[in-house]
Amino acid sequence: MNDISGELKDIFPCWVKLTEKQRDEVNRHTDERHFKKGQFPHRGDVECTGLLMVKSGQIRAFMLSESGKEITLYRLLPWDVCLFSASCIMNDINFELHLEAEKDTVVFVVPAEIYGRLMKTSLPVSEYTRKLMASRFSDVVWIVEQVLFKRFDSRLASFLLEQMNIDNTDTLLITHDEIARHMGSAREVVTKMLNYFSNEGIVALSRGKIKIQDEKMLQGIV
Amino acid sequence: MNDISGELKDIFPCWVKLTEKQRDEVNRHTDERHFKKGQFPHRGDVECTGLLMVKSGQIRAFMLSESGKEITLYRLLPWDVCLFSASCIMNDINFELHLEAEKDTVVFVVPAEIYGRLMKTSLPVSEYTRKLMASRFSDVVWIVEQVLFKRFDSRLASFLLEQMNIDNTDTLLITHDEIARHMGSAREVVTKMLNYFSNEGIVALSRGKIKIQDEKMLQGIV
Structure with missing residues (x-):
């Protein structure tokens, strides 16, 4: 097992507030994992991955309906931490989240039982977890606002x-299909609106590509 | 100021884990407030109420769009605690929640600054807050699932x-309008679906009243 405490110090915001013993435990049990673009670092329905810290790459966190419909809730970029891949240690979370690598991605994983113990014994870790959850909560409420209160062109x-x-x-x-999956919508709806944007000269469409031609008008629509 | 520590012990789940000094501080600063049906115990855009514990009555927590559209996120019944009326003490929350009394309601209010201090110094209170947030988070994710993935008849x-x-x-x-506001929908949409339910013999409609005639069929539709 490599000593990754130098990297953990940078990436795990609570590191400096842990005791020597706690740091040692996290250091010994944290794994580095590599995922190719398109792979799934976490499937909410089948595994309890643990706390996941993004070292490099990009991940999307999404929900999946029984009928296979998706919506992207938020993105994880380098230095971001994913709490809900450790939701098994939080009894009060009763939904399933999936993670997909959008680029080749490297993550550190703190096993769920290690993080669960830390959270219950360290006030700084408990506070950190609460803040992280509050921030993701705000992301999801933003989605609710968008879906319910905004027109599709604005979204x-x-x-x-x-x-x-x-x-x-x-x-x-x-692709239009990928956009539909991010937005919890249907491909036809996305295509129709993109064609409208294209007619207005806001975007130029070609196979698998969308070129933004008028950023200001897009901002106006938002 | 009355001594309400007996009641706080029952209603505030962390009470037994507080120190004598902390209990004394909460006891001294907690207010009892009364609201008539239709009044607003909290308006997210104008006030920082504090932690709110429902003693009796019923409250709905809802979001409001710029254009006045609403959606009910969850209900607070006796013994429930509302965290987001104290969201001003949590920097990572960036949305506004409103509370409306659905019945005559009595609440205890722990002022935001008192609760904020407790949360930052007491591991049990921090853990309790995190769990409460996780549980509300799950409620809101359920709403996202409903709105995005379910048909309107099922909702x-x-x-x-x-x-x-x-x-x-x-x-x-x-009224149909009240239902629309709970569901983030429009009155016309609700009326249309209720008329369909009525034609199927599932409900009987009259002015300001909906009588459920076939609970089993309703469950089937869900």
């Missing part, structure tokens, strides 16, 4: 701008 | 059954 414009920002490009390599 | 059937359960009657005194 789609918002999604395209976010994606530009994450990918740092104005040419998105994404 | 409406589910709402009627829940309401029967809360009110303990098969004759609901509720």
Whole structure:
């Protein structure tokens, strides 16, 4: 087992507030895992992965309906920590979350039982966990607001701008079907709205590609 | 100031884990407040109420869009505790929640600054807060699932059954408009589906009243 305490110090915000003994335990039990783009670091229905810290790459956290419909709840970028892959240690969480690597991704995993023990014995870890949950809670409430209170054109414009920002490009390599899965919508609905955006000169569409031509108009729609 | 420590012991789950000094502080600063049906114990956009514990009555927690659309996120019944009326002490919460008394209601309010201090210094209170948040988080994720993944007939059937359960009657005194506000929907949509239920003999409709005639069929629709 390698000593990864140097990296943990950077990536795990509670590190400096742990005792020597707690640090040693986390260091000894934390695994580094590698995932290719398209692989699933966590499936909510089958496993209890533990606390997951993103070292590099990109992950989306999504919900899946019985009929196979999806919606992306939030993205995990380097330095982000995923709490709900450890939800098995929290009795009061009764939903299942799935994680998919959107790029080749490296994560640190603190096993669920180790993190569960820390959370119950360390006030800083308990406080950290509560804050992390509050922040994800806000993300999900934002989704509720979007889905219930916003028109679809505004949601789609918002999604395209976010994606530009994450990918740092104005040419998105994404299919209409993928967008529908992120947004909990249907491909036909996405295609119809993208065609409308295209007619207005806001985007240019080609196979598997969307080029943003008028960012300002997108912001106006949001 | 009355000594309400006897009641706090029953209603505040962390009470037995507090120190004498902490109990004394909570006891001295906690207020009892009375609200008539239709009043608002908390408005997310204007106040920081504090931790709110329901002694008697019934409260709904809801979100409000800029355009005045609403959706009920969960109900607070006697012995329930509302965390988000104290969200001002949690920097990582960035949404606003409103509370409306659905019956004449009595609550205890622990001021935000007192609860904030407790949370940061007491591991049991921090753990309790985290669990409470996890449980509300699950409620909101359930709403996301319903809105995105369920058909409207199933959601409406589910709402009627829940309401029967809360009110303990098969004759609901509720208008179509009120149902729409609970569900984040429009009155016309609710009316249309209720008329369909009525034609099927599942409910009987009259002014301001919905009588459930076939609970089993409702469960089937869910």
